[in-house]
Amino acid sequence: MAHTIGVIAGDGIGKEVIPAGIAAIEKATRGSGVSVSFSDLPWSCEYYLKHGRMMDEDGYERMGTFDALYMGALGAPGVSDAASAGLILGIRQKFDQYVNLRPMRLLAGLSSPLANRGAADIDMICVRENSEGEYSGAGGRVHQGLPIEVATDLSMMTRAGVERIQRFGCKLAQSRPRKLLTLVTKSNAQRHAMVMWDEIAAQIAREFPDVTWDKELVDAATARMVNRPESLDTIVATNLHADILSDLAAALAGSLGIAPTANINPERLYPSMFEPIHGSAFDIMGKGWANPVGTFWSVVMLLEHLGETGAAERVMKAVEHVTANPLLHTRDLGGTATTAQVTEAVCAQIAATSQSHLTIA
Numbered sequence: 001m002a003h004t005i006g007v008i009a010g011d012g013i014g015k016e017v018i019p020a021g022i023a024a025i026e027k028a029t030r031g032s033g034v035s036v037s038f039s040d041l042p043w044s045c046e047y048y049l050k051h052g053r054m055m056d057e058d059g060y061e062r063m064g065t066f067d068a069l070y071m072g073a074l075g076a077p078g079v080s081d082a083a084s085a086g087l088i089l090g091i092r093q094k095f096d097q098y099v100n101l102r103p104m105r106l107l108a109g110l111s112s113p114l115a116n117r118g119a120a121d122i123d124m125i126c127v128r129e130n131s132e133g134e135y136s137g138a139g140g141r142v143h144q145g146l147p148i149e150v151a152t153d154l155s156m157m158t159r160a161g162v163e164r165i166q167r168f169g170c171k172l173a174q175s176r177p178r179k180l181l182t183l184v185t186k187s188n189a190q191r192h193a194m195v196m197w198d199e200i201a202a203q204i205a206r207e208f209p210d211v212t213w214d215k216e217l218v219d220a221a222t223a224r225m226v227n228r229p230e231s232l233d234t235i236v237a238t239n240l241h242a243d244i245l246s247d248l249a250a251a252l253a254g255s256l257g258i259a260p261t262a263n264i265n266p267e268r269l270y271p272s273m274f275e276p277i278h279g280s281a282f283d284i285m286g287k288g289w290a291n292p293v294g295t296f297w298s299v300v301m302l303l304e305h306l307g308e309t310g311a312a313e314r315v316m317k318a319v320e321h322v323t324a325n326p327l328l329h330t331r332d333l334g335g336t337a338t339t340a341q342v343t344e345a346v347c348a349q350i351a352a353t354s355q356s357h358l359t360i361a
């Protein structure tokens with residue numbers, strides 16, 4: 001099997017963690033008859049500062065030719081968030097990656113900042129609507145700089161968009177052992193689109209009678225995540241709500257540095273994109289402190305998406321083998337290990353298990 005991956009390492013620690021992820025893919029697929037080729041797409045804020053745009057003019061066409069996209073992080077001091085986020089949001093919309101998946105669980109050897117909570121308490125997956133809602137990009141500014149200035153950000157929800165994300169969430173909940181789904185909403189205050197969101201969710205949920213379904217206001221959902229994380233399994237939320245909740249969940253699972261995300265076009269008409277959830281983190285750039293675990297976990301999601309489940313499993317097992325050892329924790333997890341040390345240990349463990357896998361086969 002041959003796969004092609006377009007790689008946008010991007011800015012800051014994105015450039016430090018992506019090579020680690022590529023090394024893991026190469027180790028996990030070596031000798032297994034799977035070939036993976038990587039094409040470097042040098043688009044970033046650095047590119048923006050040189051060229052006045054985030055990517056080449058034929059960027060979307062080029063990206064559209066790959067089986068998957070693998071991204072580090074975009075964002076840099078001196079470049080507006082509108083420019084850097086424009087590329088990420090553009091890719092998500094252009095390639096109709098309407099599902100953003102964020103699994104969160106306590107990996108072996110990691111502890112939660114929540115007292116007396118272990119792996120059995122924190123195991124959830126957030127399904128974020130990724131193509132419309134609060135981040136639809138609709139809105140504008142008029143009379144800029146004048147006392148009468150007006151600015152709007154329009155949250156747009158379509159029936160088709162809500163139906164497809166709710167159906168995806170229900171199917172995912174159905175595939176997980178606990179079959180629980182929590183719908184996050186704010187329909188008590190936002191009385192149009194969020195009310196439609198709730199109505200459609202209830203309709204779709206009726207197609208999945210084996211899924212236990214409940215509804216939580218987003219403010220109450222933050223408290224529930226802290227007080228009763230064990231009550232959450234699959235969470236379906238809007239673009240903005242899930243953005244916030246999933247960062248909270250990542251922190252509860254140990255660090256922003258361990259969390260992955262997959263931007264998926266379930267119909268596979270376009271490439272899906274995989275990335276760690278953290279940003280470019282210029283404060284730690286160049287120090288060797290970046291935790292590559294979120295990047296490895298996003299590799300696991302990428303390999304699963306490509307159908308390489310054996311390789312995905314080998315990477316995930318290797319990551320947990322390494323996180324189980326406190327000597328291999330990076331600073332964000334309270335340790336002193338460097339990006340390079342963690343990467344070397346994960347790759348060595350993948351090689352060890354790949355070897356035994358090939359011998360048994």
Ligand code: ATP
Nearest residue numbers: 075256257278279280281282283284289290291332
């Ligand atoms: P954004 O690009 O989204 O604006 P950011 O670059 O400011 O974000 P975040 O990703 O929000 O950074 O991370 C906040 C802080 O968490 C960082 O400044 C950094 O100190 C720490 N952090 C984030 N990711 C990692 C990581 N992979 N390893 C270690 N620390 C991290």
